[in-house]
Amino acid sequence: KAGVTQTPRYLIKTRGQQVTLSCSPISGHRSVSWYQQTPGQGLQFLFEYFSETQRNKGNFPGRFSGRQFSNSRSEMNVSTLELGDSALYLCASSSSFGANEKLFFGSGTQLSVL
Amino acid sequence: DQQVKQNSPSLSVQEGRISILNCDYTNSMFDYFLWYKKYPAEGPTFLISISSIKDKNEDGRFTVFLNKSAKHLSLHIVPSQPGDSAVYFCAASGETSGSRLTFGEGTQLTVNP
Numbered sequence: 267k268a269g270v271t272q273t274p275r276y277l278i279k280t281r282g283q284q285v286t287l288s289c290s291p292i293s294g295h296r297s298v299s300w301y302q303q304t305p306g307q308g309l310q311f312l313f314e315y316f317s318e319t320q321r322n323k324g325n326f327p328g329r330f331s332g333r334q335f336s337n338s339r340s341e342m343n344v345s346t347l348e349l350g351d352s353a354l355y356l357c358a359s360s361s362s363f364g365a366n367e368k369l370f371f372g373s374g375t376q377l378s379v380l
Numbered sequence: 381d382q383q384v385k386q387n388s389p390s391l392s393v394q395e396g397r398i399s400i401l402n403c404d405y406t407n408s409m410f411d412y413f414l415w416y417k418k419y420p421a422e423g424p425t426f427l428i429s430i431s432s433i434k435d436k437n438e439d440g441r442f443t444v445f446l447n448k449s450a451k452h453l454s455l456h457i458v459p460s461q462p463g464d465s466a467v468y469f470c471a472a473s474g475e476t477s478g479s480r481l482t483f484g485e486g487t488q489l490t491v492n493p
Binding site for chain 2: 306364367
């Protein structure tokens, strides 16, 4: 079974631009979550989607948004990029939504904002 | 408000010895705990988990201990191998958080040959 696929792997943008990241979950998985990892900060939860609906949202500004399609694939968008948005963005999928779910992560998209 | 804390940013051990990674949490609603391992340029991979109804879970060389009264868990790796060198993240979730995991900051484990 193929794992979680994230594209692109690397991205360089300048301040003020917007960016869209893509995630394809493991086949059969219906829940997709997004996390931001910055050095020394661990992984910070962005949002979670299940059945095309946002089920949970972390403490990030409205510039961060996402969506999920009917095939469970997900995209996240960051508008008006700031230098502090430089991070590794990780997508994770799980078979369902709810407690005690194991998350399976992709390799991430490394975003650099110049 | 860091609800899951890993107070040791790094740990260095000799090959063959025991590695003990620690994690503390503050939210008493957490009832499921996981450990993930992360290599550079890769996403975290699931290692082992424990439910709050247990105090120990073992999987091969990896054992996780949970002390609910102290809100503390630890991951033991015995024996440690050089391939175990990675960043280890502790994570927690609760009944009301859906699939959302709250992660600690991570501990860089280095196993020296």
